[in-house]
Amino acid sequence: xYTEKTPDVVNKNPDVASDVKGLxxxxxxxTTSASxxxxxxxxxxxGNVKRIDTSGAVVLGEEGSASExxxxxxxxxxxxxxxxxxxxxxxxxxxxxxxxxxxxDDLLANLGTTVELRSAGVKNKKK
Amino acid sequence: xxxxxxxxxxxILAVSxxxxxxxxxxxxxxxxxxxxxxxxxxxGKNKTVTAxxxxxxxxxxxxxxxxxxxxxxxxxxxxxxxxxxxxNKYPKGxxxxxxxxNSEINYGKDGTYNAKVKGKMTIHGVxxxxxxxGTVKVDGGKxxxxxxxxxxxxxxxIKIPAVVKDKVSNxxxxxxxxxxxxxx
Numbered sequence: 395x396y397t398e399k400t401p402d403v404v405n406k407n408p409d410v411a412s413d414v415k416g417l418x419x420x421x422x423x424x425t426t427s428a429s430x431x432x433x434x435x436x437x438x439x440x441g442n443v444k445r446i447d448t449s450g451a452v453v454l455g456e457e458g459s460a461s462e463x464x465x466x467x468x469x470x471x472x473x474x475x476x477x478x479x480x481x482x483x484x485x486x487x488x489x490x491x492x493x494x495x496x497x498x499d500d501l502l503a504n505l506g507t508t509v510e511l512r513s514a515g516v517k518n519k520k521k
Numbered sequence: 522x523x524x525x526x527x528x529x530x531x532x533i534l535a536v537s538x539x540x541x542x543x544x545x546x547x548x549x550x551x552x553x554x555x556x557x558x559x560x561x562x563x564x565g566k567n568k569t570v571t572a573x574x575x576x577x578x579x580x581x582x583x584x585x586x587x588x589x590x591x592x593x594x595x596x597x598x599x600x601x602x603x604x605x606x607x608x609n610k611y612p613k614g615x616x617x618x619x620x621x622x623n624s625e626i627n628y629g630k631d632g633t634y635n636a637k638v639k640g641k642m643t644i645h646g647v648x649x650x651x652x653x654x655g656t657v658k659v660d661g662g663k664x665x666x667x668x669x670x671x672x673x674x675x676x677x678x679i680k681i682p683a684v685v686k687d688k689v690s691n692x693x694x695x696x697x698x699x700x701x702x703x704x705x
Binding site for chain 1: 544546548549551566567568569571573575580581582584586587588589590591592593594595596598612613617700704
Protein backbone atom coordinates (compact mmCIF):
# COMPACT_ATOMS: atom_id res chain seq x y z
CA UNK A 395 0.00 0.00 0.00
CA TYR A 396 2.85 2.39 0.82
CA THR A 397 4.22 1.94 -2.68
CA GLU A 398 0.95 2.86 -4.42
CA LYS A 399 1.58 5.64 -6.93
CA THR A 400 -0.25 8.95 -6.93
CA PRO A 401 -3.08 8.71 -9.48
CA ASP A 402 -3.04 10.36 -12.88
CA VAL A 403 -6.01 12.72 -12.67
CA VAL A 404 -5.68 14.33 -16.09
CA ASN A 405 -8.18 12.10 -17.86
CA LYS A 406 -10.54 11.51 -14.96
CA ASN A 407 -13.93 13.18 -14.82
CA PRO A 408 -13.37 16.61 -13.24
CA ASP A 409 -15.08 17.58 -10.00
CA VAL A 410 -15.59 21.04 -11.45
CA ALA A 411 -14.89 22.84 -14.73
CA SER A 412 -14.35 26.54 -15.32
CA ASP A 413 -12.75 29.04 -17.61
CA VAL A 414 -9.86 31.16 -16.32
CA LYS A 415 -12.00 34.25 -15.92
CA GLY A 416 -14.59 32.42 -13.83
CA LEU A 417 -11.99 30.66 -11.67
CA UNK A 418 -10.14 33.89 -10.85
CA UNK A 419 -13.40 35.80 -10.29
CA UNK A 420 -14.56 33.12 -7.85
CA UNK A 421 -11.48 33.60 -5.64
CA UNK A 422 -11.59 37.38 -6.04
CA UNK A 423 -15.19 37.66 -4.89
CA UNK A 424 -15.41 35.05 -2.11
CA THR A 425 -12.32 33.06 -1.16
CA THR A 426 -14.14 30.94 1.43
CA SER A 427 -16.77 29.82 -1.05
CA ALA A 428 -14.23 29.35 -3.85
CA SER A 429 -11.97 27.31 -1.58
CA UNK A 430 -14.84 24.94 -0.81
CA UNK A 431 -15.65 24.59 -4.48
CA UNK A 432 -12.15 24.21 -5.92
CA UNK A 433 -9.42 23.43 -3.36
CA UNK A 434 -8.20 19.81 -3.45
CA UNK A 435 -10.67 19.12 -6.27
CA UNK A 436 -9.94 17.92 -9.78
CA UNK A 437 -10.45 21.07 -11.84
CA UNK A 438 -10.72 21.37 -15.61
CA UNK A 439 -9.79 24.88 -16.70
CA UNK A 440 -9.88 26.50 -20.13
CA GLY A 441 -8.20 29.75 -21.09
CA ASN A 442 -5.65 31.63 -23.13
CA VAL A 443 -2.13 30.18 -22.89
CA LYS A 444 -0.01 33.08 -21.66
CA ARG A 445 3.33 31.44 -20.90
CA ILE A 446 4.83 27.98 -21.20
CA ASP A 447 7.67 26.77 -18.99
CA THR A 448 9.04 23.75 -20.84
CA SER A 449 10.37 22.33 -17.57
CA GLY A 450 6.84 21.60 -16.40
CA ALA A 451 4.36 24.45 -16.07
CA VAL A 452 1.77 26.41 -18.05
CA VAL A 453 0.25 29.80 -17.25
CA LEU A 454 -3.27 30.67 -18.42
CA GLY A 455 -4.49 34.26 -18.41
CA GLU A 456 -5.03 37.39 -20.39
CA GLU A 457 -2.30 39.73 -21.59
CA GLY A 458 -2.29 42.90 -19.53
CA SER A 459 -3.66 41.22 -16.41
CA ALA A 460 -1.42 40.09 -13.55
CA SER A 461 -4.04 37.58 -12.39
CA GLU A 462 -3.35 34.09 -13.71
CA UNK A 463 -3.97 30.38 -13.32
CA UNK A 464 -0.62 28.63 -12.86
CA UNK A 465 -0.51 24.93 -13.65
CA UNK A 466 2.21 22.45 -12.72
CA UNK A 467 2.35 19.44 -15.04
CA UNK A 468 2.18 15.91 -13.69
CA UNK A 469 5.38 13.83 -14.06
CA UNK A 470 3.53 11.68 -16.63
CA UNK A 471 2.47 14.73 -18.64
CA UNK A 472 5.68 16.74 -18.75
CA UNK A 473 5.57 17.01 -22.55
CA UNK A 474 1.91 18.01 -22.76
CA UNK A 475 2.98 21.62 -23.22
CA UNK A 476 4.01 20.67 -26.75
CA UNK A 477 0.30 20.56 -27.62
CA UNK A 478 -0.14 24.18 -26.55
CA UNK A 479 0.78 27.47 -28.15
CA UNK A 480 1.13 30.84 -26.47
CA UNK A 481 -1.76 33.13 -27.43
CA UNK A 482 -4.13 30.26 -28.19
CA UNK A 483 -6.72 28.57 -25.99
CA UNK A 484 -5.91 25.46 -24.00
CA UNK A 485 -7.75 23.13 -21.64
CA UNK A 486 -5.86 21.53 -18.78
CA UNK A 487 -6.89 19.48 -15.77
CA UNK A 488 -5.27 19.03 -12.38
CA UNK A 489 -5.77 19.34 -8.65
CA UNK A 490 -6.35 22.86 -7.28
CA UNK A 491 -3.54 23.34 -4.75
CA UNK A 492 -4.07 26.91 -3.57
CA UNK A 493 -4.46 30.56 -4.34
CA UNK A 494 -2.87 33.86 -3.43
CA UNK A 495 -4.01 37.41 -3.81
CA UNK A 496 -1.96 40.50 -4.49
CA UNK A 497 -1.97 43.53 -2.25
CA UNK A 498 -0.11 44.44 0.89
CA ASP A 499 3.34 45.93 0.87
CA ASP A 500 5.56 42.99 0.07
CA LEU A 501 7.39 42.15 -3.14
CA LEU A 502 4.53 39.94 -4.37
CA ALA A 503 1.95 42.72 -4.03
CA ASN A 504 1.63 43.44 -7.74
CA LEU A 505 1.28 39.87 -8.96
CA GLY A 506 -2.52 39.82 -8.89
CA THR A 507 -4.64 36.83 -7.96
CA THR A 508 -3.02 33.49 -8.67
CA VAL A 509 -4.82 30.15 -8.60
CA GLU A 510 -2.59 27.08 -8.75
CA LEU A 511 -3.12 23.55 -10.04
CA ARG A 512 -0.74 20.62 -9.62
CA SER A 513 -0.51 17.13 -11.15
CA ALA A 514 -2.01 18.51 -14.34
CA GLY A 515 -1.96 17.84 -18.05
CA VAL A 516 -3.65 18.81 -21.28
CA LYS A 517 -7.14 17.44 -21.82
CA ASN A 518 -8.74 16.39 -25.09
CA LYS A 519 -5.51 15.17 -26.55
CA LYS A 520 -5.45 14.57 -30.28
CA LYS A 521 -4.48 10.98 -30.97
CA UNK B 522 27.20 69.30 -32.71
CA UNK B 523 25.27 70.10 -29.53
CA UNK B 524 22.22 68.32 -30.94
CA UNK B 525 24.28 65.19 -31.67
CA UNK B 526 25.78 65.23 -28.18
CA UNK B 527 22.34 65.53 -26.59
CA UNK B 528 20.98 62.76 -28.79
CA UNK B 529 23.88 60.51 -27.80
CA UNK B 530 23.41 61.34 -24.12
CA UNK B 531 19.70 60.55 -24.38
CA UNK B 532 20.41 57.21 -26.09
CA ILE B 533 22.97 56.25 -23.43
CA LEU B 534 20.46 57.15 -20.70
CA ALA B 535 17.68 55.19 -22.41
CA VAL B 536 19.89 52.11 -22.79
CA SER B 537 20.98 52.39 -19.16
CA UNK B 538 17.38 52.58 -17.95
CA UNK B 539 16.34 49.67 -20.17
CA UNK B 540 19.20 47.57 -18.80
CA UNK B 541 18.42 48.45 -15.22
CA UNK B 542 15.23 46.47 -14.81
CA UNK B 543 14.37 46.58 -11.12
CA UNK B 544 12.13 43.63 -10.49
CA UNK B 545 12.12 40.11 -11.85
CA UNK B 546 9.48 37.48 -11.17
CA UNK B 547 8.22 33.99 -11.82
CA UNK B 548 5.13 32.01 -10.92
CA UNK B 549 6.55 28.78 -12.30
CA UNK B 550 9.65 28.37 -10.17
CA UNK B 551 10.74 24.93 -8.99
CA UNK B 552 11.46 23.79 -5.46
CA UNK B 553 12.32 20.15 -4.90
CA UNK B 554 13.14 18.47 -1.64
CA UNK B 555 14.77 15.17 -0.91
CA UNK B 556 14.57 12.97 2.13
CA UNK B 557 17.14 10.20 2.31
CA UNK B 558 16.33 7.77 5.11
CA UNK B 559 17.71 4.28 5.90
CA UNK B 560 14.71 2.46 4.42
CA UNK B 561 13.44 4.87 1.84
CA UNK B 562 14.16 7.93 -0.28
CA UNK B 563 11.41 10.44 -0.93
CA UNK B 564 11.20 13.43 -3.21
CA GLY B 565 8.64 16.23 -3.37
CA LYS B 566 8.41 18.56 -6.37
CA ASN B 567 6.67 21.91 -6.67
CA LYS B 568 6.55 23.56 -10.11
CA THR B 569 4.42 26.60 -9.29
CA VAL B 570 6.64 28.61 -6.97
CA THR B 571 6.18 32.39 -6.97
CA ALA B 572 9.33 34.46 -6.60
CA UNK B 573 10.27 38.13 -6.95
CA UNK B 574 13.76 39.61 -6.88
CA UNK B 575 14.40 43.35 -6.66
CA UNK B 576 17.77 43.82 -8.32
CA UNK B 577 18.18 47.34 -6.97
CA UNK B 578 17.90 46.41 -3.28
CA UNK B 579 18.69 42.68 -3.47
CA UNK B 580 15.43 41.84 -1.72
CA UNK B 581 14.01 38.42 -2.58
CA UNK B 582 10.77 36.71 -1.71
CA UNK B 583 9.51 33.19 -2.45
CA UNK B 584 6.04 31.80 -1.79
CA UNK B 585 5.00 28.19 -2.19
CA UNK B 586 1.69 26.38 -1.76
CA UNK B 587 2.41 23.30 0.35
CA UNK B 588 -0.36 21.38 -1.43
CA UNK B 589 1.49 22.04 -4.67
CA UNK B 590 4.18 19.47 -3.83
CA UNK B 591 3.88 16.29 -5.85
CA UNK B 592 5.11 12.90 -4.70
CA UNK B 593 5.39 9.65 -6.52
CA UNK B 594 3.88 7.70 -3.65
CA UNK B 595 0.27 8.35 -2.78
CA UNK B 596 0.67 7.68 0.93
CA UNK B 597 3.66 10.02 1.21
CA UNK B 598 1.64 12.79 -0.44
CA UNK B 599 -1.13 12.18 2.09
CA UNK B 600 1.17 12.04 5.11
CA UNK B 601 3.08 15.13 3.98
CA UNK B 602 -0.09 17.23 3.82
CA UNK B 603 -2.09 15.78 6.69
CA UNK B 604 0.53 14.83 9.27
CA UNK B 605 3.82 16.62 8.57
CA UNK B 606 3.22 20.14 7.22
CA UNK B 607 -0.53 20.22 8.00
CA UNK B 608 -1.22 22.07 4.77
CA ASN B 609 -4.87 22.80 5.61
CA LYS B 610 -3.74 24.75 8.65
CA TYR B 611 -0.50 26.14 7.16
CA PRO B 612 -1.11 26.33 3.39
CA LYS B 613 1.93 28.39 2.44
CA GLY B 614 5.66 28.31 2.90
CA UNK B 615 7.57 31.54 2.47
CA UNK B 616 11.05 33.00 2.35
CA UNK B 617 11.77 36.73 2.69
CA UNK B 618 15.31 37.94 2.61
CA UNK B 619 18.12 39.73 0.85
CA UNK B 620 21.08 38.98 -1.34
CA UNK B 621 23.77 40.28 0.97
CA UNK B 622 26.39 40.68 -1.78
CA ASN B 623 23.95 42.20 -4.29
CA SER B 624 26.46 44.86 -5.35
CA GLU B 625 28.67 42.08 -6.78
CA ILE B 626 25.96 41.04 -9.25
CA ASN B 627 25.85 42.95 -12.53
CA TYR B 628 22.25 42.50 -13.68
CA GLY B 629 23.06 44.28 -16.92
CA LYS B 630 25.80 41.86 -17.97
CA ASP B 631 25.37 38.20 -18.86
CA GLY B 632 27.21 35.85 -16.55
CA THR B 633 26.86 33.59 -13.53
CA TYR B 634 27.32 35.30 -10.18
CA ASN B 635 27.65 33.81 -6.70
CA ALA B 636 24.94 35.03 -4.35
CA LYS B 637 24.78 34.98 -0.55
CA VAL B 638 21.24 35.01 0.75
CA LYS B 639 20.03 35.74 4.25
CA GLY B 640 16.47 35.93 5.49
CA LYS B 641 13.57 34.30 7.26
CA MET B 642 11.84 31.13 6.14
CA THR B 643 8.39 30.18 7.35
CA ILE B 644 7.13 26.60 7.17
CA HIS B 645 4.42 24.98 9.27
CA GLY B 646 3.79 28.33 10.96
CA VAL B 647 7.36 28.49 12.30
CA UNK B 648 9.76 31.22 11.15
CA UNK B 649 13.52 30.67 11.29
CA UNK B 650 16.57 32.62 10.17
CA UNK B 651 18.18 31.05 7.12
CA UNK B 652 21.47 31.69 5.33
CA UNK B 653 22.38 30.09 2.06
CA UNK B 654 24.55 30.48 -1.00
CA GLY B 655 23.52 30.11 -4.60
CA THR B 656 23.96 31.53 -8.05
CA VAL B 657 22.24 34.18 -10.14
CA LYS B 658 22.71 33.61 -13.85
CA VAL B 659 22.02 36.69 -15.95
CA ASP B 660 21.11 35.67 -19.49
CA GLY B 661 19.64 38.03 -22.04
CA GLY B 662 17.78 40.15 -19.52
CA LYS B 663 16.41 37.14 -17.62
CA UNK B 664 17.64 35.56 -14.40
CA UNK B 665 18.14 31.93 -13.40
CA UNK B 666 18.33 31.70 -9.61
CA UNK B 667 19.61 28.48 -8.05
CA UNK B 668 20.30 27.43 -4.51
CA UNK B 669 20.61 24.24 -2.50
CA UNK B 670 20.52 23.93 1.26
CA UNK B 671 19.52 21.60 4.08
CA UNK B 672 16.60 22.06 6.45
CA UNK B 673 16.05 20.27 9.74
CA UNK B 674 12.33 19.61 9.86
CA UNK B 675 12.45 19.43 13.65
CA UNK B 676 13.35 23.16 13.55
CA UNK B 677 9.90 23.78 12.10
CA UNK B 678 8.06 21.73 14.67
CA ILE B 679 7.29 18.99 12.15
CA LYS B 680 7.04 15.70 13.96
CA ILE B 681 7.79 12.39 12.31
CA PRO B 682 6.08 9.44 14.06
CA ALA B 683 8.51 6.83 15.42
CA VAL B 684 6.94 4.16 13.22
CA VAL B 685 8.18 5.89 10.02
CA LYS B 686 11.41 7.44 11.31
CA ASP B 687 13.44 5.09 9.12
CA LYS B 688 11.49 6.26 6.08
CA VAL B 689 11.58 10.04 6.55
CA SER B 690 14.80 11.86 7.36
CA ASN B 691 14.96 14.81 9.75
CA UNK B 692 17.38 16.47 7.30
CA UNK B 693 15.74 17.55 4.08
CA UNK B 694 17.77 18.77 1.12
CA UNK B 695 16.03 21.67 -0.63
CA UNK B 696 16.83 22.66 -4.22
CA UNK B 697 15.57 25.94 -5.70
CA UNK B 698 15.54 26.63 -9.44
CA UNK B 699 13.66 29.76 -10.52
CA UNK B 700 13.84 31.38 -13.93
CA UNK B 701 12.77 35.00 -13.52
CA UNK B 702 11.49 37.34 -16.21
CA UNK B 703 11.54 41.13 -16.00
CA UNK B 704 8.39 42.36 -14.28
CA UNK B 705 6.63 44.83 -16.56
